[in-house]
Amino acid sequence: MSSTDAVFKFLDAAESAIIDLETSLTAIPALAPESGGDGEWKKAEVLERWLRAKGLTNIEHFDAPDARVSAGKRPNLVATIKGREPGARLWIMAHTDVVPEGDRGQWQTDPFQAVIKGGKIYGRGVEDNQQGLVSSVMAALALLDAKLVPEHDVKLLFVADEEFGSVYGIQYLLANATLFAKDDLIIIPDGGKPDGSEINTAEKNICWLKVRTTGKQCHASVPDDGANPFLANCDLAVRLHDMETEVFTDRSPLFSPDRSTITPTKKEANVPNINTVPAEDIFYLDMRVLPQYKVKLVVAEAGKRARLVEAKYGVTVNLEVVMENESPPTPLDTPVVGLLRSAIKATCGIDARPIGIGGGTVGAYLRNAGFDCVVWSTQDETMHAPNEYTKIANIIGDAKVFARLMLRQA
Ligand SMILES: [Zn+2]
The missing domain is CATH 3.30.70.360 (Alpha-Beta Plaits)
Structure with a gap:
């Protein structure tokens, strides 16, 4: 069996693990203090325990002090899967915070209890941004399960405070930690099209x-x-x-x-x-x-x-x-764009095209700091709406693309 066969076999059978992780995360409303919440700490604790139990044990904290929440800090976690040799690392960055449920009368289910129906998971945060988070985790677990060591280090980054300006999330990390290198590949699975055909590389x-x-x-x-x-x-x-x-x-x-x-x-x-x-x-x-x-x-x-x-x-x-x-665009000839395009093509048979958007992603902070990055995932974009959902098939499909990138088998 080839390495991708082994990985894909694991992912095709990952539905119950996906539902388990989505359900655990959705049950803890990780709302910012601006939304009257207590931050992401409890949710990050649950996530960290879950990852450790599954064998992802190389986890570091880069927490941002914030006196407004009872933990006194906002969690930023990096889970590392060591690679065979040094080289451009692959970062997949997802955020743990969610926005409030809004008008509860418009929800057909309890927003903070994941409900599974017709291949979809419903709940606040299941798509934004737990879909990206869970698909990156599943890709890493698939490698572990098949005892495959990635070409270069893989870094799963879980950040706080994306919905309110990232001061305690990516902005804090860029100012206070030296995480990224210029040639790293950085993917932000927090936005996309239902067929995964658009890779966001620039903003106005x-x-x-x-x-x-x-x-x-x-x-x-x-x-x-x-x-x-x-x-x-x-x-x-x-x-x-x-x-x-x-x-x-x-x-x-x-x-x-x-x-x-x-x-x-x-x-x-x-x-x-x-x-x-x-x-x-x-x-x-x-x-x-x-x-x-x-x-x-x-x-x-x-x-x-x-x-x-x-x-x-x-x-x-x-x-x-x-x-x-304002932020400079990620050049289209940059490795992350090419590698992601070929991984999508090899996995889903789709020619994904780079696009720019009107603005407002966390990618701008990274690009301003000199790090190329792209925003990509396969999603129906139900974020912030009532009855937010994610498709389990999209999580599995995106995880396959990420696994290919981790193995550099695009
Ligand atoms: Zn988001």
């Missing part, structure tokens, strides 16, 4: 901009006595949106839509009555630009357009960046 640069414009209040019957910041903002909203077609015009087939988007969104209330020109008007833009455009550059262009509007309407415009996030 995001900037949320607050536009606060002040004018001069007056009676609406004599508008020439005042300066109308609402009218000025209407004009400015269009001018800022037009940066899409006039300045930041590149296209990239990686992304959908394939262009930078500059979208006026939220509008704050100004005056309560119809016959007053307001003194102040505030609106916001959600800007997501292709990675070649730095946020600074976009904000500078917005500033130029604001000056023109100030001159035309006699108002003062203040621009404030309320959130920004």
Whole structure:
């Protein structure tokens, strides 16, 4: 029997182990303090015990202090399967925290008790991110069971605090531990398509901009006595949106839509009555630009357009960046992209294509720190919704892909 045959045989028979681990993890709501929870500590304890009982015993802690939770810290765990020789290590990174169940009335089952029905497991966290966690663990167990030693070290990383900005998770690790090497392969199984055909390699640069414009209040019957910041903002909203077609015009087939988007969104209330020109008007833009455009550059262009509007309407415009996030894309010729594509092809017969998304994955922190990474899994994307589920077949399929990568048998 070839090594992949042995591994696949184990994984094809892994359903009860998958259900057991998913059930144990789902039973402990690992909610962040921001969601009124007590963190991931108890869940990480259960996970660690489960792994040790199955023979994955090389486990290290890189916990982040956090006085808000009763354990006083947020768990970050690394389980290592030693490889035959030094070389690029394979990291599979999953998060242990979950979001609250939301409106419980919309759930058909108890969100914190895994329910198995028709090849699916239902419960909060079963997909986000326990699917990725469990598939990485099953791949490692399959190697152990077949007594196969991976080519290079395999590292299963279980991080805290993904849902609230990763300050106590990957951001803490990047600042306080030296885990990653430049040539390591890093996969984040926390997002994907139902057929596993998309590998996320890039994000748009995001900037949320607050536009606060002040004018001069007056009676609406004599508008020439005042300066109308609402009218000025209407004009400015269009001018800022037009940066899409006039300045930041590149296209990239990686992304959908394939262009930078500059979208006026939220509008704050100004005056309560119809016959007053307001003194102040505030609106916001959600800007997501292709990675070649730095946020600074976009904000500078917005500033130029604001000056023109100030001159035309006699108002003062203040621009404030309320959130920004930018990261370089993972190059498509980087080993993790090629190896993952061939492992998916060999396992599922699918030509997976690299894609970019609008933003907001933990991959950005790694890429900003100089580490190439990809986000991939096979999932229906039910995360954060009521009746979240994962397909057992997807966990097994993804575990086969990970096992191939661990053995470098793509
Ligand atoms: Zn997630």
